[in-house]
Amino acid sequence: MVAFIVRRLLGAVGLLLIISAVTYAIFFLVPRAAGVTSDDIAGRFAGKQPDAATLAAIKDRFGLDDPIPVQYGKYIKSIVAGDTYDTGTEKIDCPAPCLGYSFRTNQSVTDQIVDRVPVTMMIALGAAVLWVLAGVSIGVLSALRRGTLFDRVAMGVALAGVSLPVFFTGLLSLAFVVHRWNLLPEVNYTGLGDNPFNLLLPWVCLAFLYAAMYARLTRAGMLETMNEDFIRTARAKGLPEKTVVVKHGLRATLTPIMTVFGLDIGLLLGGAIITERTFSIPGLGQLALDGVNQSDLPVVLGATLTAALFIVLANLVVDILYGVVDPRVRHS
């Protein structure tokens, strides 16, 4: 098991390195190819109407004229080992993982990300609880009652659900639930101190979409599992149907769904961009989006890497959990 985990960990680190390199290359090379110069990049940092000396100073400080691999090397080094930063009057340590400083606000990108993570986490986890509960139970019931009215209605709603993007349901609920009927207060959540139930609307909108997907997935998985030979065996042993369904069926069904869940939650933790934009919630996704809109490269890079980290981490956790749940994986 330990070897298994170590192997997965190494794989995850490798994956992250590749992603960071590709991200770095794309965010630096593509604009270059499109004609953006290091002066332009320095200009973003310099604010209004910078002069040549200012630009030169900024380029020098951030090493913007270094070859890309050198810049990438420094970037990775500062993530691993931290960096020091000269404020003019003193040197400030930017401890590892140092993701550099925003071109726009001069704030530490790491700090900004740390600030936003709880917000996005609250959105994602709240929604996840709802959609897993709703999606899985509806999926299981539908599979067990295949062909019944319940199944038809549930699957109809689920198919509609996967066809409803959050930016539609979100805007609709804002327009009517919040503004026209005043049933819920404005969605407002900025950090751990705030009342998490302010996020009710984004939770529901996000969970609706995912619950629909999970209901479909669970139903399909459950139907497949319930046709497995081992279910037949369980029945042949004379086990009560409840035991057959829950102990033998559900456990096998949920294992692959766990994988999908890992990917989904990883993606969301990295920034629920659409949801955050729809409801203007200042999470990681919004940070990244703002970074893109302001061409704030360090922020975009940092946010992208964080998002990738969450995905890789979630997959890692799922992999390990898979090993715990499925002895075949553990022993292979």
Add this chain to the structure above:
Amino acid sequence: MARKQQAELINGGSGDSSGGRGAPTSFLEVRDLKIHFPTDDGLVKSVDGLNFQLERGRTLGIVGESGSGKSVTSLGILGLHNRRNAKVSGEIWLDGTELVGASAGRVRRLRGQKMAMIFQDPLSSMHPFYTVGSQIIEAYRVHNDVSKQVARKHAIDMLGRVGIPKPDKRVDDYPHQFSGGMRQRAMIAMALSCDPELLIADEPTTALDVTVQAQILDLLRDLQQEFNSAIIMITHDLGVVAELSDDILVMYAGRCAEYGPVDDTFHRPLHPYTWGLLGSMPRLDRERSERLMPIKGTPPSLINVPRGCAFNPRCAYGDLNGDKSTTERPELLELEPGHKAACHLPLEKRREIWDSEIRPKL
């Protein structure tokens, strides 16, 4: 003794239709069993009017190509068909209890205890996430009110009895850690954990290599002697049947094509389909120059079963009967004591063909 039981079988099985003749005397009696599956493409008649009887301590071999209804029959006896998508009719009497009309709960309580099943592919038939031991314990405890420790001891005991070395260690292994033969033994241990009186083995040796096959068959035979169970052996391997069974039932398109004591059926088969089965059986003692005689064509659609004799499109001798083959369904008739077949060909003609054309080639 053996003769007498055969006679009972013959008598009981001669009638073809309508059940309701009161409680049977046999341990297991199947009467006019029909198992149909309605699908979008039509009604699939997997089993369409099957009769047979079986006593304790005896073994019945059911043979046929895949899709002939063998497995559906066995699942039907255990009541494992989903009542929503399978239409089951007829009667199944097990030790005086009718199962088709019984409540699901009643049948469930019999399953695993009074009747058990050994499945074809032990790897997919055991839950991959639970240890072999826990799966046996579960089977035992559901019918016996004992503590986990007691059940565990029983499981180890059972594993030992089916010949698994170091059962006290292997009890905590997962199915995928067992070899194929060991897995099948574990499967058998699980099926036997409650000393079932009826054991259905569905292709118990198909997935195994030959040496292991023999071991498993030996094991089954030994266990039958020990428990005096009735065994239904489902297979398409006539060799297995020959070795283990007392009687043989050849199924074709959901119906019985030929039925009889194993010796009679092997040495004087009365149905062209049986001939085909025998002809397609590879044998070590056969000359290399001689070729297998496979049955031409493919098994029939169970939705549109050929009119008349279901076997007629594939039967080399169907023409000898004129229209009859395609218009009239042959009845299952007792042609020799205890030996029945459903064929339009005159009995003499059949014997002649068997003796002159088929047997020499086998």
Add this chain to the structure above:
Amino acid sequence: MTAPIEVTGSESEAQPDAVLAGVDRKAIEGRSLGQIAWLRLRRDKVAITGGIVVLILIVLSLPGVTGLVTGWFGSPPNEFHQNLVDATLGGPTEPLGGMSADHIFGIEPINGRDLFSRVLYGARVSLLIGVLATLVSVVIGTFMGIVAGYFGGWVDALIARTMDVFLAFPLVLFAISLVGVIPNKLLGLEGNNLRMGILVFIIGFFNWPYIGRIIRGQTISLREREFVDAARSMGARNSYILFKEILPNLVAPILVYSTLLIPTNILFEAALSFLGVGINPPDPSWGGMLSQATELYSVAPHFVIVPGLAIFVTVLAFNLFGDGLRDALDPRAR
């Protein structure tokens, strides 16, 4: 973020009974797979409805037809009708979003453009990008999937890792940043054609692993089948086996997952437009309208509802049809 998940899960459902699989095949013996599928599909009323809606949408999006239809029921998509709009609040002066015989879906806030014709023109953009991007994904995904599945070993490992990398990328962010830096002219394309080309490329390029995984799995199982062995033993070259033996057998899953990927890609395009990197105005796009609506939903709620429903109906229709198609082509999955 959300959309592509749909195709990752093993959506194909199990056979109801092991018996039936074999039986089914025999029962319908003698007809080609296509005929069988068509027979099954024809019976599936829901799927047919979805298919008809898709067909209507496609017909309405044909260059000549859109103009004709909007000529009957609306006005040109870029014609302003500011006399119908409250100058200060920006919303339509008439109730129900200004719905009338002239503007059956109402009008846009601020400039009063006819929503019906804008939604219709938006359909063209959505469908074109959705279908073309799917094509890109399918081509790349099929190729990679077949190669990975057929050759196995390090090739498979490499492609599998590549897919992992793609799946771990925060796609939406990437797409936004990339669209932001494209120049005005590229590869002979310019303006909105270039923009759509880029969107097609990005959406298609980043979605191929979803198809790739499925094709890889199917190829692995096909690889072991007799006819492949036969071809191999007769000395056929790998490329021959791949494209003449295996590929034809993958047509059904490719067709099914393409149909199911189109709505996913339509949603993706809408999401990108919603985030402000869709096609350039004044050409309409559904996501773009919703993006505008974030500022205006209080004065013009219909401006959320109309384009939102357009997305919903289109995506639902494709999903219904795709589900039906899958059921028809793969009898075990129902």
Add this chain to the structure above:
Amino acid sequence: MKSPKVVTSAAAGLVVLGLGLSACGGGDDDGDKAGGSGKFDAGTTAVVNPSDHKGGVLKMAQPDDFESLDPANIYYAYGLNFVRIFSRNLMTYTSKPGKEGATMSPDLAEAAGTATDGGKTWTYKLKRGVKYEDGTEIKAKDIKYAVARTFDREILHNGPSYFPQLLAAEGYKGPFKDKNLDNFKGIETPDDYTLVFKLKAPFSEFDQVVGFSGQTAPVPADKDKGVRYGMHPVSSGPYKLEGDYTPKKGGTFVRNPNWDPATDPNRKQLPDKIEVQAGLKAEEIDNRLIAGTVQIDLPGSGVQAAARQQILTNPKLKANADNPLAGFHWYVSINTKSIPNVECRKAIVYAADRSAMYRAYGGEAGGEVATSIQPPNVQGREKGTDFYTKADPNFTGDPAQAKAALAKCGQPNGFSTIMIYRNDRPKEKATAEGLKQSLDKVGIKVELKGYPSGTYTNEQLGAPKFVAKEKVGLGTYGWAPDWNTGYGYLQPLTDVKAIVPTGNANTEELDDPDVNKKWNEVVSVTDPAGRAKIYNEIDAKTREQAAILPNVYAKSLLFRPTNLTNVYFHAGFGMYDYANLGVTG
């Protein structure tokens, strides 16, 4: 459209009316209206709820955050407005409603600067006994140090860069790199209370440079933490930070006991506390404003769409709202390099649907149709006359004249061009769509392309290289001056010398010999009225050249909760004056 005259005359009345109003608000009758409250737009021209009531907590909120709280590292007007509660400059905007708010008053200085050497040397005398929050006296060297800091653009990159541009301090790198302040030759401090600024060239509006931003707010050198000074700037004003300021969260300000109101006529110290909350969603701020639980929406650009509708349709709420001209003029720049022929540019102006462009900004509550480039709050600005267009909310363009101009340009069938705008600004998008729609009618094919506002002014419209490469002909743009004179407004927009490779504000790349000559001369004109006359001429000339298509002078819709006192619209900052507010209850 057939008879433009009818439309014109009808609309002309409206314009005159509108102008009359703004002239009224222009300062003629300041003060008379003090005490007016509970009326729509009352705060635009007078102090609403005047009060000397002390106590209470004033709550301010913003969706994002200040660029910094280091007064020298801020450029946004709302930040400069806000830092006045804790920092004092040499000069500062006069705290008065109406036009007077756009003028400069002495703050730490005893009086406005005295120019000598033809405007190349400016001398300021400090008030004595003015103290920091810790009680130490503010000396001339502190202000010299503060100005010296602004030379290090690497550390303080957000603020304006007038001092490095204007002062004669060649090669000076700022006090962070060059610890010896004596090496900074741009300012001399002959004694503790005198500052002498040495300029490279004459500059007539140096008082404005000194006063509009926080860059002359004194900084004690031993408390300077470079970039991080903004976390806890040292107070010289009526309030001081309690603890540190946390970016994206906020901070609390309490009374500064060492502030002496006698030295400071421009600020008040009414609330006990001022709380700033950052990261509150804009719509939520609006809700709280209306509920009275937040008093100030810091960015000061007005309420969001939902609240806007609520306020404009509810007379009770409307009575507590103001709708002033915010200082911006949103216009369309017509690039003279991409479209070199003036007739072709005129065709664009002729064809432009001013009505659509006006509506893009939200009608009469959103703005006022523009004639001149300089908005009404600029000192000495004249309305001017329309060139090739009509400042009329119903004017939809003159296609006939446009066609004629196209013919003269040698492009009778029109031409193609590219128009860019900020894609995250819906109003600019609507403007671009409205303009495109009217230009299409005369055969001028416009392709629209949106860019993020974060890069727009530096890398797209503000980068001549980009404009040339992508052949950008039109671009939406808006300008609010650093200070409200014609120089502050027009020079960056029209002077050829103002064309820079990035962050260019002369987006039309106007290089008109007449205009250039006027700019060279005006810096030496000492009489403000004389200067204003020249500014107005430049304004007209630019429009005659069809280099700028005027659109609207922006109006913001500000809401003042009833528990807010001493509230009035400040012309200098373009929003309520934050340094004089009080709260009741």
